[in-house]
Amino acid sequence: MATIHDVAARAGVSPATVSRFLRGQRVRSAEAVQAAVDELGFLPNIAAQSLKSGRTRTIGVVVPDITNPYFAAVVKGMESVSRDHGYRLLLANSDESGAREADLLADMARQVDGIILAPATEHEQTPLQLRDSGIPVVFIDRDLADGESFDAVLVDNRAGGRLAAEHLLALGHTRIAMISGGQESTPGRYRRDGFLEAVSAAGVEIPPELDLIGDFREERAYQLTLSLLSLAAPPTAIFTANNLTTLGALKALHDMRVDVPGQISLIGFDDLDTGPLLRPPLTVVDRPMTEQGVLAMRLLLHRFDDSQTRDLPRRIVMDIKIVERASTAPPGPQSPEPHR
Amino acid sequence: MATIHDVAARAGVSPATVSRFLRGQRVRSAEAVQAAVDELGFLPNIAAQSLKSGRTRTIGVVVPDITNPYFAAVVKGMESVSRDHGYRLLLANSDESGAREADLLADMARQVDGIILAPATEHEQTPLQLRDSGIPVVFIDRDLADGESFDAVLVDNRAGGRLAAEHLLALGHTRIAMISGGQESTPGRYRRDGFLEAVSAAGVEIPPELDLIGDFREERAYQLTLSLLSLAAPPTAIFTANNLTTLGALKALHDMRVDVPGQISLIGFDDLDTGPLLRPPLTVVDRPMTEQGVLAMRLLLHRFDDSQTRDLPRRIVMDIKIVERASTAPPGPQSPEPHR
DNA sequence: CACATCACTGAAATCGTTGTCAGAGAATGA
DNA sequence: TCATTCTCTGACAACGATTTCAGTGATGTG
Incomplete structure (x- = not known):
């Protein structure tokens, strides 16, 4: 006092x-x-310092869901560099809701020096307003539809989708299902686009009942997987759009006693800590996590003191690769029995 | 502007x-x-408001590691409540370091209305100073050695340790190892205490080479599990003190091609999202996660407006239970071959 | 010895908001 | 009609720090 x-x-x-x-x-x-x-x-008294100086030494971080291991790792990476530079982290979850995200950003606008954001949808207005009002914004994981003028740390989601498709095609699958994420976000859209591109380039067609749109959450993926299993002709392989989706699909396959990869192969996007320990060990498209957070924070801190580059957006696209484990295999003789 | x-x-x-x-x-x-x-x-301008009113409408949250799914869930619970009441969350990781934690708390002291803390060690001084300076502190998951005068949301760790021990004893195990967490934190200490209590109550003795002290992290648990396997007489069952420890142990067992539970049974503390999907599905001691965060935040918010109860600490101890899956079984005939 | 230079100092203004206070009108009652 | 309440108003002083500005005394130089 x-x-x-x-x-x-x-x-x-x-x-x-x-x-x-x-x-x-x-x-x-x-x-x-x-x-x-x-x-x-x-x-x-930080409030007094902030008021006088106009700088809060606080960074706002908005992610869809901190319990998603990917975002937890990203946030951890951010914190490690922000602390070294004397910045604090104000954290909030958008729950994948554009409206909630807009509220959060508006609330943060007057109390942070910069914002790192994984936008819930690619059509947000708020980031533009923020930038106009002088608050640097860095995107992570996701982009706006016309976000090229923002700093961002991303991966090539299209390439990721292609990689997954090519892996399954190479194994001999032709009846392949994809459970996508929400198509209003760039990862949701691009992963599906890449997947469909690669598949059709190979002359394989994906009928609508195998091209399912989810929401990046476990529950919906579980339901969609069930619906796939109830098809007269179920797929021989499934590609899931993120870690939670993969979990939902795997749970449904377990519950329905489907042999993976004997009856159905499964390839996910994003690795899990427990990936190697699962039944079966998961084949996934993998990308850096903590490191993305580190780079995003560095980008943001650069904006603060680096007046030279003030105008050129810096966009970092990180490498992506396949980790082959045991959840994918050539299509087996016995296709799963349809459930009603 | x-x-x-x-x-x-x-x-x-x-x-x-x-x-x-x-x-x-x-x-x-x-x-x-x-x-x-x-x-x-x-x-x-929030800074101006805070300066004038003396209230920041910000809550400081310090956890050991946000990438631990338990803490991620807890923080999510906190945020859901705090946002409804117009409070923001300042998040920081202590990395299980008491020194870093002290720094973080000192830094937060002048810019938050209250703090929720999972103390890295049970001998912290800072929380006392904070309380003396009028900042309410609520403990979560962990306690101070003499923390009875603080608000807290905890589980009965001793009972948890006992439950695990009794489960293994009931299956017929007598050569049981435990990989504990750091003994400077209450969960680390109490889980081990409860375990040892129950075991000795059953007339079973745990030799020192099976009573291993880890640090709640995956890597150390991995190493300790390897050391267990290299024993002339390895245990027939292992109890691990938290989710990360369980993962480390399970990885080591996989890498050494030990059949779980055929050769060694494994029971963990804290469930995982992927718990049912692991090889084998994990038997664990489980407790509420998100809900603990919710309750801790409610406790803290109460402190702000509820002047009646200002003096009585409120301590909530939540229920704990065993989730039996497939990683535990009676000791088999074939004990694991010792590795060098 | 006079004067310029230097290193440091305190008074005061300021950041944007809130709370106090005295006062201005309007509404009520006698 | 006048007095009394009532509701709303603006001027002004905080909150706690930083920064500018005009010193003040000590040191260095010719």
Whole structure:
């Protein structure tokens, strides 16, 4: 509760001198001031500092869901670099809702120096307003439809979708299902686009009943997988658009006692900590996680002090690769029995 | 960038009137003010509000590691409640380091209204100082050695340890290993205490080479499990102290091609999203996660407005239970071959 | 010795908001 | 009609820090 005035009084100097001492300037009464600070346990009032300086040393982070291991890892990466630079993290979940996200951003606008955002949909208006009002915004994982003018750390989702498709095609699958994420987000759309591209390039056709649109969540993927199994002619392979979707699909396959990959192969997008320990060990399209957070935070911090590059957006696209484990195999002789 | 003065000027009233309007008081020029607010896109400067009011409407949350699914779920629960009450979340990871935690708390002290903390060790001083300086602190998951005077949301870790031990004993195991967490934290200590209590109550002895102290992290658990397997007489069952530890142990068992539960049974503490999908599906001691976060946040918010109960600490101890899946079984005839 | 230079200092203004206070009109009652 | 309430108003002073500005005294130079 001690203020800079209390410290000044105790040290017998003016508040201005204490302030100067605290920010490292040379001061005649250094020892006395230091002593007063220690004795009173003085800590500066951040609100007052922010008000005066116009900088909060706080970064706003908005992700769809912190319990998604991908975003947890990303946030961890961000925090490790932000702390080293004296910045704090204000965290919020958008729950994949554009409306909630808009609220969050509006709320953050006046209390953070910059924002890192995984936009819920690719048609958000708020980031544009934010940038217009002078708050740097960096996208992570997801982009706006016309986001090329923003800083961003992304992966080539289209290539990821292609990779998954080519892997399954190479194994000999032709009846392949995909459970996509929401098509209003760039990863949802591009992963599907890449997948469909590669498949049709190979002359394979995906009928509508195998081209399912989910929402990146486990529950919906579970239901959609069930619907796939109830088909007269179920697929011999499934590609799921993210880690949660993969889990939902795998749970449904387990519950229905489908042998993976004997009856159906499964390839997911995004690895899991437990990926190698699952039944079966998962084949996935993998990408850096923590490192994406690190890079996004660096990008943002650059914006703060680097006035040269102020105008050119920096867009980092990270490498993506396939981790082959045991959930994919050539299509087996016995296709799964349809359930009603 | 618009301030309350700009709004006032545009609406032809004084800043005081705008302020009153914004906080819901009746004002003659309501429509004009509202119009000015809309046209200028006015958002209040939080720093100025905090400075004046002394309240930041921000909650500090310090957890050891947000990538631990348990803490991710807890934080999610907290956020859902805090947002409904207009509070924001400042998040930081202590990385299980008491020193780092102290830094974080000192930094937060002047910029949050309250703190929710999973203390890295049970001997922290900082929470006491914080409370003395008037900042409410709620513990989650972990406690201080003498923390009875703090609000807290906990589980009965001792009972959890006992439950695990009794489960293994009932299956007929007598050569049981435990991989504990750090003994400087209450969960680390109590889970082990409960385990040892139950085991010795059954007349079974745990030799030192089976009573291993880890650090709640995956890597260390992996190493300790390997050391267990290299014993002349390896255990027939292992109890691991948290989710990460369980993963480490399971990875080691897989890598060494040990059949679970054929050769060694494994029971963990804390469930995982992927628990049912693992090889084998994990038997675990389970407890509420998101709900603990919800309750902790409610406790903290109570402290803010509920002046009656200001003095009585509220301590919530949540139920804990065993989820039996397939990673535990009676000890088999073939004990694992020792590795060098 | 006079004067310029230097290193440091405190008073005061400021950031944007809220709360206090005295006062201005309008509404009520006698 | 006048007095009394009542509701709403703007001026102004905070909140706690930083920064500018005009010193002040000590040191260096001719």
